[in-house]
Amino acid sequence: MIEYDQLPTSVGGRIDWKTYFKSVAKLGDQFVVQKSMRSGIQRQAAENGYSAKSTAAGHGQICITVCELDSVSHLILESLGTLSEKHLIQIHKGCVQARILAPLF
Secondary structure, eight states: OOOGGGSOBOTTSSBOHHHIIIIIOOTTOEEEEEGGGHHHHHHHHHHTTEEEEEEEOSTTEEEEEEEEOOOHHHHHHHHHTTSOHHHHHHHHHHHHHTTSSOOOO
8 A cells, every 4th residue: 555645746745646657656556545536546547558446445535546457348348248148149140240250150
């Protein structure tokens, strides 16, 4: 767990998330911040090739975990994994008709 005072700060004393995600961040880093900081942190993480997952950590606070940025293909595969076999077969048939995929048999 990274302590708040270990994060890079700007001249005004605010945390410099841009510098953190460009130079310091490592996969698996965790720190607790105010809930209001979530969107800015997540934006800076995404702009620098990371994902910032958040979980509740008490009154008005969240725990941020630095993760790999989810690619579009990863998100698509993850969502396909939630479908029933029937729906997957229907999607595959549509892709075969559109000549996107080859038939399975």
